[in-house]
Amino acid sequence: GKYDLVALQEVWTQDLYQKLVSQVQDVLPYHHYFYSGWNGSGVCVFSKHPIIGAFQKRFTLNGHAHKFLHADWYGGKAVGLCRILYNGTVINFYASHTHAEYNHDHDEYRAHRVSQAFELSQFIRYTSQSGDLNILAGDLNNQPFELGLKIIQSYTGMDDAWLTAEHKNAEDVGITCGYPGNGYLLSYPHPPVRIDYVFFKGTQRCRVKCVHCETTMHSVPGKPFNYSDHEGVLAHFELEKTSGPSDENPAEISQDDNLFHEAITIMEDAMDTTSTTRRFYGTVFLF
Numbered sequence: 001g002k003y004d005l006v007a008l009q010e011v012w013t014q015d016l017y018q019k020l021v022s023q024v025q026d027v028l029p030y031h032h033y034f035y036s037g038w039n040g041s042g043v044c045v046f047s048k049h050p051i052i053g054a055f056q057k058r059f060t061l062n063g064h065a066h067k068f069l070h071a072d073w074y075g076g077k078a079v080g081l082c083r084i085l086y087n088g089t090v091i092n093f094y095a096s097h098t099h100a101e102y103n104h105d106h107d108e109y110r111a112h113r114v115s116q117a118f119e120l121s122q123f124i125r126y127t128s129q130s131g132d133l134n135i136l137a138g139d140l141n142n143q144p145f146e147l148g149l150k151i152i153q154s155y156t157g158m159d160d161a162w163l164t165a166e167h168k169n170a171e172d173v174g175i176t177c178g179y180p181g182n183g184y185l186l187s188y189p190h191p192p193v194r195i196d197y198v199f200f201k202g203t204q205r206c207r208v209k210c211v212h213c214e215t216t217m218h219s220v221p222g223k224p225f226n227y228s229d230h231e232g233v234l235a236h237f238e239l240e241k242t243s244g245p246s247d248e249n250p251a252e253i254s255q256d257d258n259l260f261h262e263a264i265t266i267m268e269d270a271m272d273t274t275s276t277t278r279r280f281y282g283t284v285f286l287f
Contacts, residue, residue, distance in 0.1 A: 001027035003234075005084065006046040007095035007137040010228075012039055012075070020046070034095070037062075037076020043095050043138070045082045052090075053083040057123045061115040063099055072099045072109075079120045081127060089206055089241060092131030096120055096138040098148070104190050111270030113141060114263050117148035121155035132206035133239060134158065136199040139230060143193050147266070151259050158199035161235035165213035172214050176231045179218070184229035198235040205242060212236040 006028060011017050017033050028046035034056045035041065041058075045051070056078050063072035079096040098120070099112045117140075128134045136158060142148035144160070153160070162174050178185050178192035202208035217232035219225070 001048075003028070003046075004048045004086065005091075005093055005135070005137075007093070008042075008044050008046070009095075009097040009139045010042040011044050012042050014040070017044060020044075032080070032082050034078055034080035036078045038074040040075065041078045041080070041097065042075055043078065043080055043097050045080070045093060045095050047082065047084055047093075049087075050085045051082050052085050054081065055127070056080040057119065059098075059116045059119055061112045063109065063112060070100070070102055070109075072112075077116065079123050081123075083131065089132045089239060090130070092124075092128055092134045094120075094124055094134070094136040094138075096136070096140065098139070098141045100141055108273075111266050113148045114151070114266050117142065117151045118155070118263060121152045124156045124158070128156070128201070132203055132241070133208055133237075134201045134203075135237075137197070137233070139196050141195050143195060147259065147262055149197075151263065153199070154259055156199070156201065158201045159210070161198040161200055161210040161213045161237075162194070162233070165210045165235070167212045169214050174215060176215060176233060177229070179215070179231050181219070182226050182229065182231070183224070184226060196230055196233050198233050200235070200237065202239075207240040207242060208237050210235055211238050 008020075011020065011033070021031055024046055028048055030047040030049065030051045031045065032051055032054045033040070033044040036056065036058050058076050058078040062077050063070060065073045067073065077097055077099055079094060082093045082095070084091040084093050098116045099109045101107055101109065101113075124134065124136065136152075136156070140149060140152070152158070162168070174194045175192040176194050176196035178190065180192070198213070200208055200210065213233070213235045215231040216234040217227040220227055
């Protein structure tokens with residue numbers, strides 16, 4: 001019961017979701033699942049405080065239907081928004097899960113993640129005015145130096161809780177995928193990475209600071225396995241309500257046009273590759 005808000009990804013079945021609902025209802029009585037795609041987006045939110053509204057946007061570019069083992073297309077990846085009423089403060093709590101990488105050396109989905117990062121950032125940019133505080137949590141499948149994450153931060157103006165926290169545990173390096181000792185990823189072919197995040201941004205009506213951030217939910221106590229193949233990210237915020245005016249117009253948020261031009265180049269390359277692939281499969285079906 002120590003958590004106020006929880007965002008989960010990869011909750012793929014209704015049976016699992018309903019089981020989670022029943023198990024946490026005493027401490028997190030409010031919940032919402034973002035339905036999308038063939039088998040659901042996998043993204044859901046649990047809250048100790050009332051959810052007064054919910055909305056979502058499914059990403060336009062969302063993987064390939066013929067890649068059966070890469071099931072992102074069937075999940076219909078999306079960004080969801082739950083509006084939370086927390087002691088008189090309205091929190092816009094965004095949860096998302098963007099397309100996986102699968103192959104670091106031959107990343108055929110880079111353009112998909114860049115496109116999703118742009119749509120996610122625009123969704124937040126143009127809905128964030130309705131909240132006193134905005135928080136984004138999820139598996140964004142982008143490392144801090146990658147273009148997708150730079151787009152999200154630049155276009156939303158949000159801060160990374162891990163980087164701005166006043167306190168972190170000395171032994172915690174922030175790794176969320178490929179964490180040493182995580183049995184699900186003993187054969188993980190790449191170095192450990194940080195791809196799961198909590199971002200935040202206050203408004204003129206509510207000042208916010210991250211006082212502590214850590215990775216959490218590692219191994220299950222008394223069991224030889226972990227809660228997940230990814231580590232959780234815990235962020236503790238301190239809020240201060242103010243009587244300031246409405247926040248700035250979304251169009252006034254500064255952004256880096258160089259990132260936009262880099263994204264266009266990636267998308268154009270992906271379109272050329274897709275055109276070649278389309279002709280190949282068309283030829284196969286004809287013969």
